[in-house]
Amino acid sequence: MPNQTNPAATVKPTPGKPLAGQNALVTGANSGIGKAVALAFAAAGAAVAVNFVTDPAAADAVVQTIRDGGGKAIALKADVSVEAEVEAMFARAVEEFGSLDILVANAGLQRDAAFTQMTLEQWNKVLGVNLTGQFLCARAATRAFEARSAPAVSRAAGKIICMSSVHQVIPWAGHANYAASKGGIKLLMETLAQELAPKGIRVNAIAPGAIRTPINTAAWQTEAAYKQLMTLVPYGRIGEPEDIGRAAVWLASDDSDYVVGTTLFVDGGMTLYPGFATGG
Ligand code: NAD
Numbered sequence: 001m002p003n004q005t006n007p008a009a010t011v012k013p014t015p016g017k018p019l020a021g022q023n024a025l026v027t028g029a030n031s032g033i034g035k036a037v038a039l040a041f042a043a044a045g046a047a048v049a050v051n052f053v054t055d056p057a058a059a060d061a062v063v064q065t066i067r068d069g070g071g072k073a074i075a076l077k078a079d080v081s082v083e084a085e086v087e088a089m090f091a092r093a094v095e096e097f098g099s100l101d102i103l104v105a106n107a108g109l110q111r112d113a114a115f116t117q118m119t120l121e122q123w124n125k126v127l128g129v130n131l132t133g134q135f136l137c138a139r140a141a142t143r144a145f146e147a148r149s150a151p152a153v154s155r156a157a158g159k160i161i162c163m164s165s166v167h168q169v170i171p172w173a174g175h176a177n178y179a180a181s182k183g184g185i186k187l188l189m190e191t192l193a194q195e196l197a198p199k200g201i202r203v204n205a206i207a208p209g210a211i212r213t214p215i216n217t218a219a220w221q222t223e224a225a226y227k228q229l230m231t232l233v234p235y236g237r238i239g240e241p242e243d244i245g246r247a248a249v250w251l252a253s254d255d256s257d258y259v260v261g262t263t264l265f266v267d268g269g270m271t272l273y274p275g276f277a278t279g280g
Helices: 032-042 056-066 083-097 120-146 174-201 215-219 223-230 243-252
Strands: 024-025 046-052 074-075 102-105 158-163 201-208 263-266
Touching: 024 032, 024 083, 024 158, 032 046, 032 056, 032 102, 032 243, 046 056, 046 083, 056 074, 074 083, 074 201, 083 120, 102 120, 102 243, 120 158, 120 174, 120 201, 158 243, 201 243, 215 223, 243 263
Parallel strands: 024 046, 024 102, 046 074, 102 158, 158 201, 201 263
Antiparallel strands: none
16 A cells, blocks of 8 residues: 555655755764764765764865865764753754755664673663663754754655664673663664654664674784684675664665564674584
8 A cells, every 4th residue: 555644755766865854963973883974974965063072183085075075064063972962963963964865873882891890880881872862862862853854855744863783682692781782772672663653753773793893803903813703604704884874874765665673683694693504
């Protein structure tokens, strides 16, 4: 049955620029995956708010790269785990761009420790940034989508992409706080998807496997570490941030308009139980 209620269903895509005319905010966008998503979004035609909390020079460099390519971008400082900073950041983004269409809640970190050694501070830090940060940003984005007065630029009334991890399903010894935060993101995302779909807002997640970024240098920097890592990756190579950037463009675009509440695993097969490849 055709969509009879979506007033934006007639929005025409621009060839080669699936996000043309759309405004996005990407958290943790001055490094790694967030940076690649910001650059891919800009190449796809979106204006991008580049969130950062440390290293403003790196955020400015991302903004400059986008502007040099003829795109529109601003850098916005905010700690995603602090409510007032998140609220101020979204207000600034809407003030600057006029409206908001896409959030990529990407900011995240690790504070690893054996379970009996894990401090409450390490636990709270990871849950605060990885999970509460996604709650605060998703809530602010949803309010911005609902307040929209600008003409529709997409079939959906707004899109949220939560950056999760294969560790939303793979337990990870020595990383209880991180795995708990990503497991939490899974059901946060699915609940938001269920609650917001009737409003025309699509919420999905990307679960990266091992991606070459500063968060996990120990896993790929030496030849021995890389070889060990490959025992976990059936496809036989580490993921690059651009692998996630391309997936995010698709998930934010009308090409995925009927995709709601899904986690897209971009992991080279890491979640395929590679230990069983030879019979277990
Ligand atoms: P990264 O360290 O390069 O990037 C993390 C970004 O988050 C940085 O820009 C950092 O400054 C930012 N950040 C941290 N705390 C913040 C805060 N309080 N407020 C705002 N920003 C904050 O690492 P990455 O690999 O690019 O990680 C990005 C996301 O991808 C994270 O959520 C991570 O859990 C997830 N992820 C990464 C991998 C991987 O293999 N690299 C795998 C699965 C999931």
